[in-house]
Amino acid sequence: MPYPEIKPDPDFDRLRKVFARGVPDRVPSIELFIDEPVMAALREAPFSPDPEQRARELAELYFRLGYDYVPAQTSFGFPYRSVTAADTAGLPMAARNWVDEAHGTIETWEDFERYDWPAPRAEHYLPLESAAKALPEGMKLIPHGPGGVLENVMWLMGYQPMSYAMADQPDLVQAMFDRIGEALLEVFGNIASHEAVGAVFLGDDMGFKTQTMISPEAMRRYVFAWQRRLAEAVHSHGKPFLLHACGNLEQVMDDLIDYVGIDGKHSFEDVIMPIAEAKRRWGGRVALLGGVDMDLLARGTPEQVRARTREVLAECMPGGGFALGSGNTVANYVPVENYLAMIEEGWRSGAYA
Numbered sequence: 001m002p003y004p005e006i007k008p009d010p011d012f013d014r015l016r017k018v019f020a021r022g023v024p025d026r027v028p029s030i031e032l033f034i035d036e037p038v039m040a041a042l043r044e045a046p047f048s049p050d051p052e053q054r055a056r057e058l059a060e061l062y063f064r065l066g067y068d069y070v071p072a073q074t075s076f077g078f079p080y081r082s083v084t085a086a087d088t089a090g091l092p093m094a095a096r097n098w099v100d101e102a103h104g105t106i107e108t109w110e111d112f113e114r115y116d117w118p119a120p121r122a123e124h125y126l127p128l129e130s131a132a133k134a135l136p137e138g139m140k141l142i143p144h145g146p147g148g149v150l151e152n153v154m155w156l157m158g159y160q161p162m163s164y165a166m167a168d169q170p171d172l173v174q175a176m177f178d179r180i181g182e183a184l185l186e187v188f189g190n191i192a193s194h195e196a197v198g199a200v201f202l203g204d205d206m207g208f209k210t211q212t213m214i215s216p217e218a219m220r221r222y223v224f225a226w227q228r229r230l231a232e233a234v235h236s237h238g239k240p241f242l243l244h245a246c247g248n249l250e251q252v253m254d255d256l257i258d259y260v261g262i263d264g265k266h267s268f269e270d271v272i273m274p275i276a277e278a279k280r281r282w283g284g285r286v287a288l289l290g291g292v293d294m295d296l297l298a299r300g301t302p303e304q305v306r307a308r309t310r311e312v313l314a315e316c317m318p319g320g321g322f323a324l325g326s327g328n329t330v331a332n333y334v335p336v337e338n339y340l341a342m343i344e345e346g347w348r349s350g351a352y353a
Contacts, residue, residue: 019287071143078146132196204245206249211251275288275291
């Protein structure tokens with residue numbers, strides 16, 4: 001599979017201008033991540049198992065795709081229960097995993113005390129060091145953390161047990177948020193302090209099609225104070241704090257912008273709110289990132305993707321503060337030719353001058 005017909009010219013200042021709601025020379029591209037089978041198809045080869053070589057291969061991929069950054073992450077995380085099924089995507093992985101929403105690893109205080117809570121250690125940051133050494137000139141790293149504040153609580157407790165616990169064991173729920181929040185705060189502070197890092201992504205899915213995963217009042221009680229502390233930790237190192245969050249967050253966008261202090265919002269679904277509407281409502285207060293709908297990317301034709309990409313650019317470019325990408329991630333059920341159509345059209349139609 002050939003790379004897009006572009007001439008890479010990486011400059012992270014383009015993204016800095018976007019995150020500050022400014023106007024760069026052209027619209028940069030951004031993703032939370034690209035699934036490994038898609039990247040392997042683009043490279044026409046799997047990645048090396050050697051961490052240092054893999055980092056160089058990933059950097060070359062993002063360079064040749066025209067990005068101004070390379071993604072990165074730590075190896076830190078909280079082990080939790082999951083369920084597995086066969087992956088039926090066009091570029092399948094060995095298996096597809098889901099969180100077990102009905103059964104949690106931690107449902108009681110006894111579970112909480114028995115759980116082997118991980119602590120961030122120096123070796124967790126080795127992938128970040130490898131990524132930094134492989135950076136091409138002009139590019140920076142945009143790491144994303146090991147899940148978010150709400151996500152990790154839901155993953156560890158299970159969505160259903162957590163929902164009952166919010167009524168029956170609110171002290172346990174608060175303890176979960178505090179334990180996870182403290183660990184994430186250390187990780188995000190360490191990530192943001194690295195000189196190769198240009199911005200930091202928090203991935204914290206907080207909603208579904210019609211509303212937030214828990215009530216806005218519960219979000220304000222449990223979630224936003226910790227997200228605010230993560231944002232402050234990142235901002236203390238002079239780096240933008242970006243939020244990837246799926247779902248309908250209309251009721252809490254003011255909280256995320258004004259209280260949490262996000263600099264950019266990523267993940268948009270046309271059936272919930274097209275990114276053009278989000279740009280009209282909040283574009284003067286926060287950068288808007290992504291926006292080409294996943295359903296179209298997955299099921300449309302390359303020409304339909306090109307046409308929609310031009311529409312998104314026309315709607316979101318005015319005034320700056322916009323980066324182009326998928327509405328979520330480049331998942332392995334997105335045809336590679338559709339992804340490339342979006343990238344190429346961004347280069348053809350995304351120049352400001």
